[in-house]
Amino acid sequence: MTKYTWVLVLFLFGCVSPQQDTPFEINNKQLYKKLDDQGNKIFAYVVSVKANSRKSRNVDRPLTRSEFKKFAEQEYFEESNSLKLELENQAVAMLKTELDQQQYCPDKYEIDDVVWRDLSVQLRGRCL
Numbered sequence: 001m002t003k004y005t006w007v008l009v010l011f012l013f014g015c016v017s018p019q020q021d022t023p024f025e026i027n028n029k030q031l032y033k034k035l036d037d038q039g040n041k042i043f044a045y046v047v048s049v050k051a052n053s054r055k056s057r058n059v060d061r062p063l064t065r066s067e068f069k070k071f072a073e074q075e076y077f078e079e080s081n082s083l084k085l086e087l088e089n090q091a092v093a094m095l096k097t098e099l100d101q102q103q104y105c106p107d108k109y110e111i112d113d114v115v116w117r118d119l120s121v122q123l124r125g126r127c128l
Helices: 002-016 065-073 081-102
Strands: 026-035 041-049 109-116 120-127
Touching: 026 081, 041 081, 081 109, 081 120
Parallel strands: none
Antiparallel strands: 026 041, 041 120, 109 120
């Protein structure tokens, strides 16, 4: 009886945690630091993602229902506001780590502006 229990447990764990592809891959991050005219520390942190091309499909045959569903549910970074917001949240967390590692803003910092490009986000701010 315990052998069947273990098989059931392993089966359930396999169903609970399917492996999913990450929606985007970060390929570059860079912290730019300088002083403004008043001598205050300012920074710009840029995080870029790798462009994912649309997967080509075989046009010789019609799509099955499952293939059509997968095709319709695919999100591409350039078109998805939710993926861009996810990248922005990750960039904020990575900025904090980067500032701590470089000991650039030892007390506090403030993000003043967020600038978007096609495949990157730039966080601009200053140390307090």
